[in-house]
Amino acid sequence: MYPAIHDPNSHQSYPADAHMGPIPASGVPDPSPNQPYSAVHHHHPYLNRAPSAPVTGQWTSGLCHCFDDPVNCGITCVCPCITFGQITEIVNRGSKSCVSRGFLYGLLTVTGFACFYSCFYRSKLRGQYDLPEEPCTDCLVHFCCPGCALCQEYRELKYRGFDMGIGWEANMDRQKRGVTTAPIVIPGMARS
Template structure:
């Protein structure tokens, strides 16, 4: 029988790194497995800051609904709320959140809400010079209106709007010079 690394008195065995000499420095021999870096999965689980808006590009993808899970749930349960919030900002306060949300709800009962909401997607794209992707606005809203509403909501949010307070309050904040609080990543304090 051949001796193993565990039988050698100057080596200890680490379950994650394999055999480690008593000096604490791993043996660079090719028979030794590479060490496992447990910190690799932690960096992927931290919340991401919203990307900075780039002219002509959306700040998030159509299917990234879970980037904002609260809005995703609200949009799935009651899309008229999200639609109303979007339209108040896109209309620059000329139409209220409540009136547009109620109209969207009534049109949803007839099955025509996607045609109404695609108009606002086009208007949003025009305001921020965004590309019409992955296909035309009407097709996006006809095939997956909930994802489209979530994307539009995130786009306005990533461009600095607090979607819960409406147009007037956002303009008051901007006049006073109040900015959104920075995103604090837990565990990064010293």
């Protein structure tokens, strides 16, 4: 019924449901080689990198990692036009204002065509940072998961050193003065 587990030390196989003796209920994993599983440590790229380190060729967080930035997730759920406006001001390098693009996105949301407008900016963002078109085409991502797509794009720009709340001009002023945003620190996390 269950697959066999092969013990490389003794070259024997055991049924998967048979264990090697009593398992203590300490709540701490047993790192001994007799365990039928291996300890897996997950690495989260968005939380462990410095925000100003340029990374090309990959997104810094997944499409469904909205709760990596819970404040932005809440704002995007309530009023996605705010997040969209912040993204477009940075992607457009200040040539279009956050307010004008956010207002236009809000109008297009009412008509049902906002996903076509926002997929254009996702494509533009991907082109600026050489990001892959994943998990599917930009328009399909914005059509099926508009909130998740906006949150991912927001996190991407934030990770790349932009303070999304101050706009393009203030970010450029900070950059000229050599001021960078502080890395994201989560309580209980330590550098490895």
